[in-house]
Amino acid sequence: MTNATAEAPALVVNDVWRSFGGVKAVNGCSFEVKKNSITGLVGPNGAGKSTMINLISGLLPVEKGEIVLDGEHLEGHTMDAISRKGLIRTFQVAREWPKLTVLENVLAAAPAGNREAVWRSMFGRRALARQEAVLEARARALLVRLNLTAVIDIPAGRLSGGQKRLLEFARVAMVAPKMVLLDEPLAGVNPVLGDELARAIHGLRDDGATVILVEHNLGFIERNCDTVIVMATGQVIGQGSMQDLRTNKAVVEAYLGQA
Amino acid sequence: MHALWLGLGFGLVTASVLAISTVALSLQFSVTNFPNFAHGEMMTIGAYASYSTYQATHNVFFALGGAVLAGVITGFLINRLVISPFRRRNTAGLTLFVLTIGLALILQNGVLWIYSGNAQRLAIDPGQPHHVGGLLLTTQEMAIIVGAVLLLFGIHLLLRHTSFGRAQRAVAESPTLAEASGVNSGRIIDQTWLLTGGLTGLAGFVLALTTGSLTPGMGFSFLLVVFAAAILGGIGQPYGSMAGALVVGLAMEMGAVYIPSDYKLVVAFMILIVALLFRPQGLVPSKRLAAA
Amino acid sequence: MLQYLVSVCSLGAITAILVLGVNVRWGLAGELDLGFYLFPAVGAYIFGVVTLPKASTQVDVTYILGWHQSFFAGLLAAAVVGGLLSVVIGAVALRRLRANYFAIVTVACTIIGYTFISQYRPLFNGYNGIYGIAPPFGDSIKLGPEGYANFFLGICLFAMVAVFFVVELIRRSPFGRAAKAVREDEVAALAFGRNPYILRLKAYVIGGVVGAIGGALLVNYVLAFSPNAWSPLETFLLYGALLVGGTANNLGAIVGGWLVLIIFPQLSLLLPPIGGNPDALPAIQNMVIGLLIILTLYFRAAGLIPELQTMQGQFRTKGQWNWSRKGHGQVGVVDASASV
Numbered sequence: 001m002t003n004a005t006a007e008a009p010a011l012v013v014n015d016v017w018r019s020f021g022g023v024k025a026v027n028g029c030s031f032e033v034k035k036n037s038i039t040g041l042v043g044p045n046g047a048g049k050s051t052m053i054n055l056i057s058g059l060l061p062v063e064k065g066e067i068v069l070d071g072e073h074l075e076g077h078t079m080d081a082i083s084r085k086g087l088i089r090t091f092q093v094a095r096e097w098p099k100l101t102v103l104e105n106v107l108a109a110a111p112a113g114n115r116e117a118v119w120r121s122m123f124g125r126r127a128l129a130r131q132e133a134v135l136e137a138r139a140r141a142l143l144v145r146l147n148l149t150a151v152i153d154i155p156a157g158r159l160s161g162g163q164k165r166l167l168e169f170a171r172v173a174m175v176a177p178k179m180v181l182l183d184e185p186l187a188g189v190n191p192v193l194g195d196e197l198a199r200a201i202h203g204l205r206d207d208g209a210t211v212i213l214v215e216h217n218l219g220f221i222e223r224n225c226d227t228v229i230v231m232a233t234g235q236v237i238g239q240g241s242m243q244d245l246r247t248n249k250a251v252v253e254a255y256l257g258q259a
Numbered sequence: 260m261h262a263l264w265l266g267l268g269f270g271l272v273t274a275s276v277l278a279i280s281t282v283a284l285s286l287q288f289s290v291t292n293f294p295n296f297a298h299g300e301m302m303t304i305g306a307y308a309s310y311s312t313y314q315a316t317h318n319v320f321f322a323l324g325g326a327v328l329a330g331v332i333t334g335f336l337i338n339r340l341v342i343s344p345f346r347r348r349n350t351a352g353l354t355l356f357v358l359t360i361g362l363a364l365i366l367q368n369g370v371l372w373i374y375s376g377n378a379q380r381l382a383i384d385p386g387q388p389h390h391v392g393g394l395l396l397t398t399q400e401m402a403i404i405v406g407a408v409l410l411l412f413g414i415h416l417l418l419r420h421t422s423f424g425r426a427q428r429a430v431a432e433s434p435t436l437a438e439a440s441g442v443n444s445g446r447i448i449d450q451t452w453l454l455t456g457g458l459t460g461l462a463g464f465v466l467a468l469t470t471g472s473l474t475p476g477m478g479f480s481f482l483l484v485v486f487a488a489a490i491l492g493g494i495g496q497p498y499g500s501m502a503g504a505l506v507v508g509l510a511m512e513m514g515a516v517y518i519p520s521d522y523k524l525v526v527a528f529m530i531l532i533v534a535l536l537f538r539p540q541g542l543v544p545s546k547r548l549a550a551a
Numbered sequence: 552m553l554q555y556l557v558s559v560c561s562l563g564a565i566t567a568i569l570v571l572g573v574n575v576r577w578g579l580a581g582e583l584d585l586g587f588y589l590f591p592a593v594g595a596y597i598f599g600v601v602t603l604p605k606a607s608t609q610v611d612v613t614y615i616l617g618w619h620q621s622f623f624a625g626l627l628a629a630a631v632v633g634g635l636l637s638v639v640i641g642a643v644a645l646r647r648l649r650a651n652y653f654a655i656v657t658v659a660c661t662i663i664g665y666t667f668i669s670q671y672r673p674l675f676n677g678y679n680g681i682y683g684i685a686p687p688f689g690d691s692i693k694l695g696p697e698g699y700a701n702f703f704l705g706i707c708l709f710a711m712v713a714v715f716f717v718v719e720l721i722r723r724s725p726f727g728r729a730a731k732a733v734r735e736d737e738v739a740a741l742a743f744g745r746n747p748y749i750l751r752l753k754a755y756v757i758g759g760v761v762g763a764i765g766g767a768l769l770v771n772y773v774l775a776f777s778p779n780a781w782s783p784l785e786t787f788l789l790y791g792a793l794l795v796g797g798t799a800n801n802l803g804a805i806v807g808g809w810l811v812l813i814i815f816p817q818l819s820l821l822l823p824p825i826g827g828n829p830d831a832l833p834a835i836q837n838m839v840i841g842l843l844i845i846l847t848l849y850f851r852a853a854g855l856i857p858e859l860q861t862m863q864g865q866f867r868t869k870g871q872w873n874w875s876r877k878g879h880g881q882v883g884v885v886d887a888s889a890s891v
Contacts, residue, residue, distance in 0.1 A: 112745065344849065
């Protein structure tokens with residue numbers, strides 16, 4: 001932990017609050033996430049993990065508090081603006097664009113830049129074609145890495161649940177984000193694919209991203225995360241390695257004790 | 260000042276027609292979860308049915324019965340022949356909405372085919388004018404207002420104090436939950452179509468009474484006014500619909516005192532647009548967004 | 552007979568342009584715009600008042616502008632005004648409204664527009680409408696009536712093909728892909744940094760411009776335009792054509808426009824006359840189109856020419872960007888064994 005303080009954290013969450021009609025979902029939540037780490041976010045149902053993810057990614061507005069990514073404040077920004085700042089999230093249900101092909105899904109996820117200006121569909125098409133070709137080569141390489149070459153031209157809606165998850169990793173990798181929030185990536189996936197998804201997660205980290213992983217499967221968390229944040233009743237009750245947390249009384253009482 | 264009282268009287272009458280129609284639209288929406296674009300045409304059919312019945316019998320009550328019966332039959336057929344086959348495939352609500360556009364084309368032009376585009380006159384004597392407070396209302400207009408109030412009170416009793424009403428509200432809340440607690444939601448949806456069909460047919464008859472003339476497009480012109488009232492009151496909520504109908508009806512008719520009456524509909528549509536933009540309850544957030 | 556066919560085909564080309572406009576909004580961007588016909592109507596009126604001479608010289612006719620400009624100036628003005636009107640309506644209606652409510656608001660806007668145009672005479676001469684529009688290039692081109700009809704058909708067909716090419720380029724472009732992504736899943740588009748509102752608004756404006764251009768050609772075909780010539784209901788017929796032809800497919804839009812709105816009504820004229828009133832035939836035609844909407848949604852929801860085409864048993868999006876197959880295929884050779 002001494003090394004971590006030397007380097008600025010990738011993400012700082014400072015005293016964040018959010019309630020729904022009087023029910024406090026997140027009350028005074030604070031934590032830091034180390035750069036280029038894989039950090040687990042765990043806790044019992046209703047602990048506020050999903051709300052926290054939605055607050056960081058901008059799907060829900062923050063009532064009070066600060067969220068800082070690499071020195072940039074995220075609170076008060078919309079989801080698309082936060083995404084353009086380099087923070088990409090996934091959802092509990094894979095959200096592919098069903099009528100776009102797998103390849104188009106990956107290309108449509110790449111940062112838009114000025115490629116999506118309407119006039120460029122008519123003028124200066126050769127320059128656009130060069131830009132697209134570079135992206136397409138990258139997209140194809142990612143799809144090879146994730147074993148999706150066989151389905152590259154198929155509408156994404158036709159993929160299996162596991163393939164949709166892998167496609168999601170390809171889309172996230174295409175952005176080359178600073179930070180990735182993965183919301184239960186194992187949900188609805190055949191357990192056989194677990195190792196493949198773990199490889200994909202480490203792949204994102206190796207490409208330079210910081211990963212936050214919300215997951216119920218503690219074994220998966222322990223095998224893949226450097227550090228784990230435990231939430232209960234809207235607050236952080238512990239942070240550290242899985243071994244440290246097993247000896248943390250508050251964490252055992254609130255969460256691990258049930259397992 | 261006198262003109263304003265007159266506008267108030269017309270407003271109450273329009274609000275009565277509107278309330279019946281809007282409650283029907285809202286009840287139907289609450290269990291099926293898509294707005295029925297053919298709702299206006301169901302009104303048109305009710306109006307023309309009352310016209311034909313009246314031509315044959317010269318009896319106001321038979322005309323009323325004809326309109327209700329035609330509405331019930333139309334509601335039954337729409338549900339059975341068109342909506343149910345799609346519902347069995349779990350078709351998305353937006354597709355069902357597009358479906359009702361096709362339906363509106365068929366019904367409206369069916370009326371046009373049978374009755375031609377010429378305006379028909381429903382020659383029912385409106386009776387003597389009476390002074391009620393500061394208002395001047397004909398016997399017919401008073402009957403419409405009183406009848407609508409009684410009818411809406413009846414619907415209130417039906418929803419609150421009968422087993423059908425409880426089941427209907429449960430299905431409106433959540434069909435899955437209702438199923439889990441032993442309600443046959445399919446049957447409730449079928450019955451709601453019969454009820455709203457009858458109400459819509461009746462609303463068509465009353466609309467024809469107030470305007471005096473019938474055209475195949477009459478229901479469609481009125482449809483957006485109904486949407487305005489329904490959305491203002493919160494679509495899918497029968498009680499809100501009654502309040503919405505009162506506001507829109509009064510605004511249209513009292514507005515007509517100050518601006519040319521040709522722009523009456525514009526007043527209703529402005530309310531519709533403003534309600535949609537500034538009333539968050541009027542906006543249904545996408546289900547997937549809520550699930551995220 | 553041949554002259555009749557030429558005339559019908561001109562109308563067919565114009566109708567196809569209108570269906571293409573609907574397809575940009577509903578097919579590409581998923582905007583259920585039931586008020587589309589406002590834009591062809593405004594295009595027609597604007598073309599009229601820009602090309603007609605000043606109103607004051609005529610008896611009891613009033614309209615704005617009266618600039619007596621050329622065909623191209625009229626076309627340009629129609630497109631610009633159609634686009635501006637789209638920006639205004641779209642900026643409000645697309646901001647917060649979702650599908651059903653957006654649809655209802657668009658119908659309301661169109662009926663408001665219809666009411667104003669019908670009632671407020673100084674704008675476009677109210678219920679009597681504008682008339683006396685000169686046939687395009689009628690002075691400069693010395694052709695007999697038949698030759699001129701062929702020439703006008705040429706203009707319409709050229710416009711149809713040109714509009715098709717433009718909207719097809721848009722559909723295949725990264726912008727088209729992003730618009731489709733917003734249509735398919737708006738939240739996922741947000742998560743990947745797209746602004747759905749802006750993308751939708753752009754598609755809405757493109758659709759409005761295409762509609763206005765179609766309307767400008769339409770007024771050249773009928774040479775007059777009044778509220779009698781259009782009603783908000785026409786939009787439903789355009790949707791019928793698009794649904795049958797193939798939603799989101801531009802070729803499908805053209806095929807649907809011709810089949811449903813031109814060939815079918817023309818063929819039904821050959822049937823023995825149906826008894827009853829003079830409204831019977833158009834009524835039955837519209838009923839059939841309504842029925843076609845329902846049957847298409849039930850039996851072949853993707854339409855005659857679907858957006859997604861099957862090829863050798865595999866699905867693929869037709870006409871996607873496959874730059875790599877055009878000689879860029881070796882950019883960044885992939886090592887399939889690369890560890891993840």
